[in-house]
Amino acid sequence: MTAEPPLRADARRNRAHVLEVAARIFATEGLSVPVHEIARRAGVGTGTVSRHFPTKEALFTAILRAQVVELAAQADEFAEREEPGAAFFMYLAATVRAGAANRGLAEQLAAATATTTTTTTTTTAATATATATGAPDSHHERMGLDLLCDRTDSLLANAQKAGAVRPDVTAADVNALMGACMTRGEGAALEPIIAVVSDGLRA
Amino acid sequence: MTAEPPLRADARRNRAHVLEVAARIFATEGLSVPVHEIARRAGVGTGTVSRHFPTKEALFTAILRAQVVELAAQADEFAEREEPGAAFFMYLAATVRAGAANRGLAEQLAAATATTTTTTTTTTAATATATATGAPDSHHERMGLDLLCDRTDSLLANAQKAGAVRPDVTAADVNALMGACMTRGEGAALEPIIAVVSDGLRA
Amino acid sequence: MTAEPPLRADARRNRAHVLEVAARIFATEGLSVPVHEIARRAGVGTGTVSRHFPTKEALFTAILRAQVVELAAQADEFAEREEPGAAFFMYLAATVRAGAANRGLAEQLAAATATTTTTTTTTTAATATATATGAPDSHHERMGLDLLCDRTDSLLANAQKAGAVRPDVTAADVNALMGACMTRGEGAALEPIIAVVSDGLRA
Amino acid sequence: MTAEPPLRADARRNRAHVLEVAARIFATEGLSVPVHEIARRAGVGTGTVSRHFPTKEALFTAILRAQVVELAAQADEFAEREEPGAAFFMYLAATVRAGAANRGLAEQLAAATATTTTTTTTTTAATATATATGAPDSHHERMGLDLLCDRTDSLLANAQKAGAVRPDVTAADVNALMGACMTRGEGAALEPIIAVVSDGLRA
DNA sequence: TATGAATGAGGGTTCATTCAT
DNA sequence: CATGAATGAACCCTCATTCAT
Numbered sequence: 001m002t003a004e005p006p007l008r009a010d011a012r013r014n015r016a017h018v019l020e021v022a023a024r025i026f027a028t029e030g031l032s033v034p035v036h037e038i039a040r041r042a043g044v045g046t047g048t049v050s051r052h053f054p055t056k057e058a059l060f061t062a063i064l065r066a067q068v069v070e071l072a073a074q075a076d077e078f079a080e081r082e083e084p085g086a087a088f089f090m091y092l093a094a095t096v097r098a099g100a101a102n103r104g105l106a107e108q109l110a111a112a113t114a115t116t117t118t119t120t121t122t123t124t125a126a127t128a129t130a131t132a133t134g135a136p137d138s139h140h141e142r143m144g145l146d147l148l149c150d151r152t153d154s155l156l157a158n159a160q161k162a163g164a165v166r167p168d169v170t171a172a173d174v175n176a177l178m179g180a181c182m183t184r185g186e187g188a189a190l191e192p193i194i195a196v197v198s199d200g201l202r203a
Numbered sequence: 204m205t206a207e208p209p210l211r212a213d214a215r216r217n218r219a220h221v222l223e224v225a226a227r228i229f230a231t232e233g234l235s236v237p238v239h240e241i242a243r244r245a246g247v248g249t250g251t252v253s254r255h256f257p258t259k260e261a262l263f264t265a266i267l268r269a270q271v272v273e274l275a276a277q278a279d280e281f282a283e284r285e286e287p288g289a290a291f292f293m294y295l296a297a298t299v300r301a302g303a304a305n306r307g308l309a310e311q312l313a314a315a316t317a318t319t320t321t322t323t324t325t326t327t328a329a330t331a332t333a334t335a336t337g338a339p340d341s342h343h344e345r346m347g348l349d350l351l352c353d354r355t356d357s358l359l360a361n362a363q364k365a366g367a368v369r370p371d372v373t374a375a376d377v378n379a380l381m382g383a384c385m386t387r388g389e390g391a392a393l394e395p396i397i398a399v400v401s402d403g404l405r406a
Numbered sequence: 407m408t409a410e411p412p413l414r415a416d417a418r419r420n421r422a423h424v425l426e427v428a429a430r431i432f433a434t435e436g437l438s439v440p441v442h443e444i445a446r447r448a449g450v451g452t453g454t455v456s457r458h459f460p461t462k463e464a465l466f467t468a469i470l471r472a473q474v475v476e477l478a479a480q481a482d483e484f485a486e487r488e489e490p491g492a493a494f495f496m497y498l499a500a501t502v503r504a505g506a507a508n509r510g511l512a513e514q515l516a517a518a519t520a521t522t523t524t525t526t527t528t529t530t531a532a533t534a535t536a537t538a539t540g541a542p543d544s545h546h547e548r549m550g551l552d553l554l555c556d557r558t559d560s561l562l563a564n565a566q567k568a569g570a571v572r573p574d575v576t577a578a579d580v581n582a583l584m585g586a587c588m589t590r591g592e593g594a595a596l597e598p599i600i601a602v603v604s605d606g607l608r609a
Numbered sequence: 610m611t612a613e614p615p616l617r618a619d620a621r622r623n624r625a626h627v628l629e630v631a632a633r634i635f636a637t638e639g640l641s642v643p644v645h646e647i648a649r650r651a652g653v654g655t656g657t658v659s660r661h662f663p664t665k666e667a668l669f670t671a672i673l674r675a676q677v678v679e680l681a682a683q684a685d686e687f688a689e690r691e692e693p694g695a696a697f698f699m700y701l702a703a704t705v706r707a708g709a710a711n712r713g714l715a716e717q718l719a720a721a722t723a724t725t726t727t728t729t730t731t732t733t734a735a736t737a738t739a740t741a742t743g744a745p746d747s748h749h750e751r752m753g754l755d756l757l758c759d760r761t762d763s764l765l766a767n768a769q770k771a772g773a774v775r776p777d778v779t780a781a782d783v784n785a786l787m788g789a790c791m792t793r794g795e796g797a798a799l800e801p802i803i804a805v806v807s808d809g810l811r812a
Numbered sequence: 813t814a815t816g817a818a819t820g821a822g823g824g825t826t827c828a829t830t831c832a833t
Numbered sequence: 834c835a836t837g838a839a840t841g842a843a844c845c846c847t848c849a850t851t852c853a854t
Contacts, residue, residue, distance in 0.1 A: 250817095417817055453819055586792055623834090654835060
C-alpha cells in the first residue's frame with residue numbers, strides 16, 4: 001500500500017548479506033536454525049534481522065520467493081526455447097537440483113505440497129495464525145509456490161499433448177515427485193534419481 | 204553391561220501403551236508433538252514416559268525400530284516367496300507405503316538419510332548432541348536403518364542379477380528414492396508415484 | 407469444560423505463594439513488573455509461574471478476580487445488614503480503600519473503566535487480541551469487574567430511592583469516582599478523599 | 610553550565626513540530642507509544658527526536674512542562690480576577706478537564722503523585738533509573754509539578770480563609786483528588802464528577 | 813514405580829538508544 | 834544537522850528433563 005522509500009545503500013547491503021547468510025544456513029541446516037544464530041553468523045544484531053524481516057517466516061519467504069522466481073523464469077525459458085518434452089524434463093531436473101541443493105527449500109516445498117486438507121503446523125506458529133485468520137492459501141502464495149505450480153501445469157500439459165510424458169500422471173503427482181526427490185539423502189547421487197524418475201515419467 | 208532386571212508386569216504394560224500411543228501420534232502429527240502431550244493422551248505422567256524413554260529421541264528410536272523391524276521381516280518374506288524382481292518391487296512399494304502412512308517415520312528417515320556428510324540438526328538438539336559427542340553413525344543404527352539397508356542391498360542385487368532392474372542404480376539411490384517418496388504431499392496420490400518410480404527402475 | 411483434577415498439595419501451596427507474591431508486587435509496583443521478576447522473588451522458576459498462569463494476563467485475572475470477588479461479597483453483606491444509604495457509602499469506602507492499597511488493581515480498574523468505545527491497548531497484547539477476535543467485553547468479565555458493576559448499580563439505585571444519594575449521578579459516574587480515588591497519590595491521606603467524595607455524593 | 614548556542618531556525622521548527630505531534634499522540638494514546646512511531650508520524654527520523662529529547666522521559670517532561678506551565682498561568686489569572694472561592698473551583702475544574710483530555714498527562718500525574726514513598730517504575734526503566742541514581746524528587750520538578758502544587762497551595766489557602774472550602778482538607782488531598790479525577794474512564798461524563806468533588810469540598 | 817510440578821535454557825519479537833552516512 | 838539502520842537487553846512463552854512426593 002504505502003510505497004516504501006528505497007532502502008539506503010548500506011541497509012541494502014546489510015539486508016542482502018543477511019539474506020545470503022540465511023539462505024546458506026537454511027540451505028545446509030534447515031529452517032529450525034535460530035534467528036539469533038543467523039544474526040550472529042551474519043555479524044549483525046538480532047534486531048537487524050528483525051528489522052529487515054519482521055518475522056522468521058518473512059525471512060523464509062524472502063529467500064524462498066527469490067529462488068522460486070528464478071526457477072519459474074528458467075522454466076519459461078525452457079518452454080520458449082525447447083520442444084515440449086525436453087522443456088518438461090529440463091524443468092524437472094532443474095527444479096529438483098535446486099531443491100536438493102537447498103534443505104530449507106525442500107522442507108518448505110514438502111510442507112507446502114501437503115496443504116490440501118490439513119493445516120500444516122510444521123513450519124511456524126505465525127503460519128498457522130495467518131492461515132487461520134486470513135486468506136486460505138496465503139502461505140502458498142507468499143512463498144511463490146503458485147508460480148511453480150503454474151509451470152508444472154503448463155509444461156506437463158504440453159509434454160503430454162506432445163506424447164512425451166505418460167498421460168496418467170497429474171500435475172500434483174509431478175509436484176509430489178519433485179518435492180520428494182529434493183529430500184533425498186545427500187549420500188545418494190542426485191542424477192541417478194532424476195534419471196529414474198524421468199524415465200518413469202516418459203510415455 | 205548391567206543386566207537389566209525384567210520389568211514388572213504393570214511397568215511393561217505401561218511402556219507398551221505409551222509406545223503405542225506415541226507411535227500413533229507421531230505417525231499422524233509428526234515428531235514435534237510435545238512429550239507432555241503424549242503422556243497426557245496415554246493417560247500417564249510425563250515422568251513415566253521419561254522413565255521408560257529417558258530422552259525424546261529414545262522414544263523415536265524405539266518406535267522406529269519396531270516399525271523397521273517389521274518392514275525388514277516383510278522384506279525377508281518377499282525374498283523367500285517371490286521371484287527377485289517381484290520381491291524387490293513389492294519391498295519398494297511396501298516400504299514407501301509404510302513411510303507415507305507415517306509422518307514421523309518419514310521425517311526420521313529423511314533426517315537419517317541425510318546423515319552421510321553433514322551433521323543433522325533437523326530432529327532435535329538432543330539428536331545433534333548425541334551425534335556430535337558419541338559414535339558417528341550410531342543414530343543410523345539405533346534407528347535400525349541398517350536392517351533396511353541390508354534388505355535394499357540384497358533385494359536390489361538379486362533383482363539386478365535377474366535382469367528385472369536397470370543395472371546403473373545403486374542401493375543408495377534406491378534408499379533415497381524410497382525415502383523421498385514417503386514425504387510426498389498428502390494431496391498427491393501415492394500409487395501413481397510408486398508406479399512412476401517403479402517403472403523408472405525397471406530394466 | 408474438562409473438570410481439572412484438584413491440584414496436588416505442594417502445587418497448591420506453590421500456586422498460592424506465587425499468587426501472594428505477585429499480588430503484593432502488583433499492588434506496590436504496578437502491572438509492568440516482568441514475570442521473570444515475580445518468579446525470582448517467589449523463589450520459583452519462570453516456568454512455574456507460566457504453568458499456573460499460562461499468560462501474564464491470566465495472572466492479573468487470578469489476582470484481580472479474587473480481590474473483586476471478595477469486594478462483591480462484602481458489598482452483599484452491606485446490602486443485607488445496613489440501610490441503603492449506609493450500605494452504599496460503606497461499599498464506596500471499602501472499594502476505594504481496597505483499590506488504593508493496590509496499584510495493580512487500580513491500574514486494571516482504570517483501564518477497565520475506559521472500555522466504552524476505544525480498545526484499551528494499555529494492558530497487554532493478549533488482551534487486545536482477545537478483544538479483537540473474540541467476545542467484546544470478555545476482558546471486563548474475566549476480571550470480574552461485572553460483579554462490581556452489578557453492586558454499584560443496585561446499591562446506588564437503592565440509596566437514591568432512599569434519598570441518601572443525590573439523584574443526578576449515574577452508576578458510571580460512581581464507578582469512575584471510585585476508580586479515580588484509587589489512583590490517588592500515596593502521599594495524600596485516603597480518608598479525607600473518601601470523605602470529600604462521599605459528602606459530594608450525598609443528597 | 611555550557612551556554613547552549615541558540616538552535617538553528619530549521620532545528621527549532623523541527624523540535625517544535627515533534628513536540629506538537631508527540632503531545633497529540635501522548636494525549637490520545639498514552640505514553641507507551643514507541644518513539645519510532647512518533648518520529649514516523651512527525652515525518653522525521655528517530656535520530657531527530659533523540660537529538661532534541663535525548664530520552665523518552667525528556668520528551669514527556671518537555672510536553673508536560675508546557676502543559677503545566679499553561680495551567681499554572683491560567684491559575685494565576687483566576688487568582689487575580691476572581692474571588693477566592695470561585696478561583697479555587699475554576700482552577701480545580703480547569704485542571705481536571707485538562708488532565709482528562711490528555712491521557713499521557715493523566716498517566717504522568719498519576720505516576721508523579723505516587724512518588725512520595727515508593728520508587729515509581731511505572732513509566733519507564735529510564736525513569737526508574739533516573740530516580741534511583743539522581744536527586745530524590747527531581748522527577749517532580751522536572752515535570753513542573755511544583756508549579757501546580759504551588760497554585761494548589763495558595764488557591765486552597767485563600768479559599769479556605771474565605772470560608773469557601775471546608776477547612777479539614779489539605780493541599781495534598783486536593784492534588785490527589787484532581788489527579789484521580791483525570792484518570793476517570795472515558796465512558797463516564799467528566800462534569801458530574803467535577804460537580805461531586807466540588808460539592809464535597811465546599812464548606 | 814508412577815506422578816506431575818518445577819526447572820531454566822532457548823525461542824521469536826519489540827524498542828529505546830546510538831552512530832555511521 | 835538530519836537520517837534511519839544497527840544494536841542488544843528485555844519481554845513473554847514453550848518444552849525436554851529432573852526430582853520430590
